[in-house]
Amino acid sequence: MSYSIPRGTYDILPKDSYRWQALKAKFTELAKAFGYEEITTPIFEVSDLFERSSGESSDVVQKEMYRFTDKKGRSFALRPEGTAPVVRAYVEHNMASSGNNKLWYWGPMFRYDRPQAGRYRQFYQYGLEFIGSDNPYWDAELISFLWLFLSGLGLKHLRLELNSVGCPNCSQDYDNALRAYFQPHLESLCPDCQKRYETKPRRLLDCKVTTCKQIAGSAPSQLDYLDEPCRDHFAAAKSYLDKLSIPYTINPKIVRGLDYYTNTAFEIVYEGIGAQNSLAGGGRYNGLIEQIGGKPTPAIGFAGGIERLLIALENEGISLGESPGTDLYLIPMGEQARDFILPWINRWRMEGITIGFDPDKSSFKSQLKAANNSQARFAAIIGEDELAQESVMLKDMQSGEQSLIKLSELVSTLKTKLNH
């Protein structure tokens, strides 16, 4: 063995590419219907962008970022997530001047994590960002996009979980309340949770250790600590979701990993694809744009993991994106026939016909076999008889029927047969 692919990465081979293309086509189609437009940002940015936006203490920044310095000693990072770069572009190009902005992206992200089912070091995300309004209608519309996209693919076992993480003021109150609640139990918590008590008390809520679970069971709920504007926002968002007929469940334990989230937080959970069962997650981030140097601007967005989505689709036996196959496989018999047919090949291709031809296959039999293996719809046999008549023997590979077709009529004949 000479070289192997870097850990936690994978190749998308041709047979997989058809699924990817089909999936992306569905996504872009729906995004277009919702009035979203594509934005593509570089896959690396100055490290500081992510450190500031995600939060210094977040795991992403602490241990998962691919950092490197360039020749002038500047620190860059492979993007671990898509929102901060989009917001950077929004501010840098003064996109606020064009009013509300609806943006979508699709591309690779990078996190230095131990690979696992549905988790990679280079992984792909699709996402939407809506920038420019705090109206809870947009929360509901964006969430409805995600729901329609996923359920529209045919997925059945989806669950939309909803929460509000409040604003900086009330979330601070909540953290204090949580610490007050857990403080007497500190001794019996697992070591991880004892750390979490200091850094992110909310993380105590979804610990998997049974004793922690029991203690967390009657902890105060985030929702009881929302201040009035946050409570109103959440109530309005929920009522819009009801009006849009999007089913959801309230889960006050939803925690966002990155620091910039405010108010509405949501997640699409899909059981049965391993421990990493979150297909997509997102929320409102009203403070982020100001934080990275723009004018205070409310926004909301989400990101979904493509690998997990593909696993879920496979899990439900949903296939999409077949290989288009070969339209016509050429079988010239002998050198003379081959030279005769050669000038035609690219002409036919320019007409949009997928041509198969392999000069390495010499015998008639092996050429027919190759036609069969490439799942060609038709084969064109050109021997002495056909040569003499400027024709090919067009063979339907499924029925086995064949008929002599003039070269000048081949394209039109094929087009009617293929479009059927």
Added chain:
RNA sequence: GUGGGUGUAGUUCAAUGGCAGAGCACCGGAUUGUGGUUCCGGGCGUUGUGGGUUCGACUCCCAUCACCCACCCCA
């Protein structure tokens, strides 16, 4: 970063410490221009890599790398 499992042919898998094998796939052939079914034929592969134990290692031990799964965290 921590723990468990697994690495043998393109692939799925066999092989008490004693000659590395099978199915599928692939290639060739079964009278000269008809594939898919059938029949016949075709496999020396650094047993992931590097050490060690042994007369002898795919098999046991150590290290290392990769993959899978879980913790952690998240998409």
